[in-house]
Amino acid sequence: MKQISTENGVDVSALMDYIPYAKFMGCQAEIKDGMVLTSLPFINQNVGNTSLPALHGGAIGSFLEITAVAQLLYTNGSAALPKTVSLTIDYLSSGKPETLYGRCLLTKKGRRVTTVRVETWQSDPNRLTASAHGNFLLKSAPK
Amino acid sequence: MATSPIEENIAKLRSLEMKSVPFADALGTQTLKVTKDYVLVKLPYAEHLVGNPETGVVHGGVMTAMLDNTCGIAVRTAVPLEIPIATLDLRIDYMRAAAPGETIFARASCYKVTRQIAFVRGVSFTDDEGDPIAHCTATFMLASNNRGQSEYAKQEGQS
Numbered sequence: 001m002k003q004i005s006t007e008n009g010v011d012v013s014a015l016m017d018y019i020p021y022a023k024f025m026g027c028q029a030e031i032k033d034g035m036v037l038t039s040l041p042f043i044n045q046n047v048g049n050t051s052l053p054a055l056h057g058g059a060i061g062s063f064l065e066i067t068a069v070a071q072l073l074y075t076n077g078s079a080a081l082p083k084t085v086s087l088t089i090d091y092l093s094s095g096k097p098e099t100l101y102g103r104c105l106l107t108k109k110g111r112r113v114t115t116v117r118v119e120t121w122q123s124d125p126n127r128l129t130a131s132a133h134g135n136f137l138l139k140s141a142p143k
Numbered sequence: 144m145a146t147s148p149i150e151e152n153i154a155k156l157r158s159l160e161m162k163s164v165p166f167a168d169a170l171g172t173q174t175l176k177v178t179k180d181y182v183l184v185k186l187p188y189a190e191h192l193v194g195n196p197e198t199g200v201v202h203g204g205v206m207t208a209m210l211d212n213t214c215g216i217a218v219r220t221a222v223p224l225e226i227p228i229a230t231l232d233l234r235i236d237y238m239r240a241a242a243p244g245e246t247i248f249a250r251a252s253c254y255k256v257t258r259q260i261a262f263v264r265g266v267s268f269t270d271d272e273g274d275p276i277a278h279c280t281a282t283f284m285l286a287s288n289n290r291g292q293s294e295y296a297k298q299e300g301q302s
Contacts, residue, residue, distance in 0.1 A: 021202035024191040056166035057230040058208025088234040
């Protein structure tokens with residue numbers, strides 16, 4: 001994890017390259033207005049239903065989780081990957097063959113568990129593609 | 144001899160050269176078993192599935208994807224193939240990580256179908272279903288042009 005920790009905290013863009021599964025999906029991340037903004041450019045590999053075509057529900061679910069982890073690492077400035085306890089995903093509209101964006105809000109940061117809400121959207125941030133809430137166990141940062 | 148709609152569905156699923164599901168193929172999932180009670184899917188370990196490159200442990204999102212896929216196939220055994228389905232919600236509870244190198248399995252059962260909703264539960268595990276990696280429950284919406292659906296729901300209740 002040293003490769004993604006910098007003096008300014010966790011490099012979320014490098015994180016997407018560092019995590020093989022995130023790289024496989026084609027996830028990207030940047031900081032915008034002090035928060036992590038993730039994006040998933042459309043590639044045919046991430047499709048579920050080829051007739052529509054629509055993004056695979058599992059790809060969307062994975063993207064939600066990756067978004068949450070990126071935000072948690074960035075907020076904590078810590079290199080220790082949080083452990084997902086549970087994730088509940090609401091699929092609100094079909095994922096179109098366009099870029100998917102994501103952001104994560106920290107609902108409650110406890111000593112051991114952090115509760116988050118994650119949102120994804122495509123062309124209109126007010127029309128969500130999917131949202132989720134999740135609980136993560138955080139390890140304290142190594143000194 | 145007349146077969147039930149469920150049996151016809153399963154036969155279609157088994158023999159069907161199913162339109163490929165690109166993401167499932169890219170993950171590497173293989174459908175092992177399709178029955179009226181459950182669906183069993185296998186996912187061999189691979190480098191592109193890893194979440195933590197320091198440990199080689201598979202990413203949690205892989206479980207999400209695999210369970211969503213397996214639950215979808217389970218719904219397909221209970222709902223006529225002509226009726227489009229879409230995941231409504233999916234909850235996953237993670238018990239433990241899969242050890243690096245281990246093949247992962249997922250089993251899902253569609254335990255109830257109504258006119259509009261299908262209810263599914265699933266589990267992912269490596270060699271012991273009693274020591275699961277994750278549990279899930281999911282609901283799926285059935286497309287509204289489902290004239291035959293009430294017939295189907297009745298059939299399910301009888302079996």
